[in-house]
Amino acid sequence: MNHTDGTFIDVLQFLILGIQRGSIYAMVAMGFNMIYNATGIINFAQGEFVVLGGLMMVTLTMAFNLSIVFSFILTVLFVIVVGILMERLTINPVKHPTVLRLIIITIAVSIIIKGVAMCFWGKGSHYMRHFSGTAPLEFFGATILPQTLWIFAILFFVVIAYIIFFNYTMTGKCMRACAINRDAARLAGINDRKMVMLSFALSAGIGAIAGIIITPIIQMDYARGAMLGLKGFGAAVLGGLGNSMGAVVAGVLLGVLEALGAGYISSHYMDAIALVILLFVLFIRPSGILGSSEAMRLKEF
Amino acid sequence: MSNSILELQLLRKNFGGVVAVSDLSLDIEKGSITSLIGPNGAGKTTIFNLVTGFLHPSSGHIRFAGRVLNKIKPHTIAAIGIGRTFQNVQIFPKMSVIENIMVGRHLRSRAGIFYSSILPPFLRNEEKLIRAAAEKQLTFLELEQYAHVPAGGLPLGNQRMLEIARALAIEPKLLLLDEPASGLNARETIAMGELIEKIKQMNITVLLVEHDMELVMDISDHVAVINFGRLIAEGSPAEIQENDDVIAAYLGE
Amino acid sequence: MKGKNSAGFFALVISIIAIPFIITNDYYIGVLVFAAFNCLACIGLCLLMGYAGQISIGHGAFVAIGAYTSGILTSKLAWSPWLAMLCGVLIVIVVAFSLGIPALRLKGHYLAMATLGFASIVHIVAVAAVDLTGGPSGIVNIPRLDLFGYVLNSDTQYYYFSWSVVALAVFIAFNLVNSRVGRGLQAIHGSEDAASSLGINITSYKVQIFILSAVFSSISGSLYAYYMNYIDPGPFGVMHSVLLVTMVAVGGLHNIWGALIGAIALSLLPEFLSFLSDYLQVLGIHYQPDYDTLVYGSILLIIMLFLPEGIFDGLASTLRGSKSFYGKLAGRRTGRVQ
Secondary structure (H helix, E strand, O other), rough: OHHHHHHHHHHHHHHHHHHHHHHHHHHHHHHHHHHHHHOOOOOOHHHHHHHHHHHHHHHHHHHOOOHHHHHHHHHHHHHHHHHHHHHEEEEEEOOOOOHHHHHHHHHHHHHHHHHHHHHHHHHEOOOOOOOOOOEEEEEEEEEEOOOHHHHHHHHHHHHHHHHHHHOOOOHHHHHHHHOOOOOHHHOOOHHHHHHHHHHHHHHHHHHHHHHHHHHHOEEEOOOHHHHHHHHHHHHHHHOOOOHHHHHHHHHHHHHHHHHHHHHHHHOOOOHHHHHHHHHHHHHHHHOOOOOHHHHHHOOOO | OOOEEEEEEEEEEOOOOOEEEEEEEEEOOOOOEEEEEEOOOHHHHHHHHHHHOOOOOOEEEEEEEEEEEOOOOOHHHHHHHHHEOOOOOOOOOOEEEEHHHHHHHHHHOOOOOHHHHOOOHHHHHHHHHHHHHHEEEEEHOOOHOOOOOOOHOHHHHHHHHHHHHHHHHHOEEEEEOOOOOOOOHHHHHHHHHHHHHHHHHHOOEEEOOOOOOOHHHHHOOOEHHHHHHOEEEOHHHHHHOOOHHHHHHOOOO | HHHHHHHHHHHHHHHHHHHHHHOOHHHHHHHHHHHHHHHHHHHHHHHHHHHHOOOOHHHHHHHHHHHHHHHHHHHHHOOHHHHHHHHHHHHHHHHHHHHHHOOOOOOHHOOOOOOHHHHHHHHHHHHHHHHHHHHHEEEEEOOOOOOOOOOOOOOHHHHEEEEEHHHHHHHHHHHHHOOHHHOOOHHHOHHHHHHHHHHOHHHHHHHHHHHHHHHHHHHHHHHHHHHHOOEHHHHOHHHHHHHHHHHHHHHHHHHHHHHHHHHHHHHHHHHHHHHHHHHHHHHHOOOOOOOOHHHHHHHHHHHHHOOOOOOHHHHHHHHHHHHHHHHHHHHHHOOOOO
């Protein structure tokens, strides 16, 4: 194998790693966007949904020995219930919301979820078996884990489901209407409070899926939520807040940049790379690289 | 011409593809009460925002006392001598009424963050002056009994009065009032009219946006009618009331 | 300062002086020293969040920068602790200025995320820049602070010193909020448009108060380093920034006393909980310090849902409510109409 091939394989390996990480950021970002579109709230507990999904899956598959598919469904349902409870108990009752208060409320929820996760699952990180073994496959000289393929496939599936839901179902269209103009949607007879609840449910569900599929690779622990949330938010901003297809592209891009940065600059600062990009985007162009600044202004941020 | 305090010259503002103000020219005479009228969405508030620096013109010029205001920020424009109120009242709800007005003395005092923190003796004097000036405005607007009430608790009529008192506290040469009578009852509207005339007597030029035609015709020296961002007529209240274009614009709305 | 606030300040000073005579246990004095550090950071954060209305979930980073600058300069370069603390303040001013200029143009959620991201980056650097910060193992041999050549050796001495700094900070904060600048900040919180229409330079004010609050945090970090004589990245994670926000929010955003009460209450909470755990043990509940996070979160959530103005305002309005209730009763008795 000559030197050029080695470089190519390295780059390919980093790309695979990057897209794998990025898929998770993309899904976290989609979760952010759903709640943001329905309410204008940034849910600081978004990363906690991911953690909860991962840890619940660990328990169901490893401790209760349930099948992957069954555990998958149960876990997603469980986290959706948590999302609904969060909306019903902490967002819905707030009569005079200010941005500051809502931010602190979602932070409080994230601390509580983190606290509960620590009580139940402890401080250690948890191993979970891969969906279909750990024998690596070869791909143009680079190696790829079957779990990575699962992650790509599930992201693809989530994106397709997302597009179908928001474009071809009545409920999805109602949610979009609420996102564009809540008052007009309400006048048209859409129950906007229900849409808010639904957005938390879906957002929690996507978070759970992200947690489930990444846990075999990263080994989940209770404290990962903040960093996952921040990077996911980075992807959401990079893609233009509220724009979920932008978020998918941005999430993958962020993951790739992070993997390349970790490979070629410094692995110690890997986590900082996505954050520096986040700050950079916020400072230079808060409407996102892929978002339009006009739409941004309409959102009154 | 030489007697005008504010000159708008071919003023234009585009939002994306929408033209909010279209090549509008207008002179505001010093010491007058000039009213901008026109249907909703005609661009009146946009003109206010252009003059006070909250928006910057796409083309054309704004001259205030000979100085071009095109790219100047709102706080500097306030310092140059233009005060304003807002269509949806923008008082500071958690501060008391007197504190609201004291904020208006910002430009007439100079204590910075350092001196404010350690409170040297000369600052106490400045603080007294600020308070005295604010009390004077309060008396002028007859709001004394509310001095220490949180401003957010006042009825709308008093909130509008307070907003004007606060704008007067900066001692402006030109005062822009954005629908000061909107939401007021008949009695409050009359009081508002009297107040605006009193402000004129203090040698402050008033530019008014208002939908209450009775009030406009009653107190204005000069009226400018705007539709779709264009000036369609201007003149004395009597002239405007007989202008066919104006009648068409209002009826055709 | 005047009226109720100067009475409150007097009470604060008296309490500061009296407490070591009542609590003689060094451990609890030590806990109060930590409370003082949090109070200092929270007073600054309260000026920023409660008065100017700008959220920051990144002030833990300024505490860290203060602590690390002090730690590095004194232990590795043998600087005087005072000079190192001053240097920390200067660095924090530069950092807060560079961060504040672009960040404070952002609002609400964006500002919160930007500051949270910043805090995260500082923590990552503290862990990863091993040559500078000692990495995960941290910095040892940080000297104690001396006052006019007299080293503050005992916990009680350090207690008096750090609480004097807090009293000074309270004094500064109250002067500030009742001044031209303080009114300007509250005006920005109330309506940015109205504030700028009155001649207030919003950007400049926001950046100035951001820097001032960061300086409070930096000093708190330096004092922490001199008290512990040892620092590592552990306490300076994102959670510390969140905790500072929690303290300010629980006590009451819109009042300096609120921030002070919130900081003291949450600093003492772990002690209270471990004290309580003995009783819970009797009831068959095995309380562990690990549950603290959960308790913090629950308190924060309950306060935000039911007392959004914080404990201080909650108490104050309850008192005011009962007073006006009695006032009404008295008024009715004498036949006065209000």
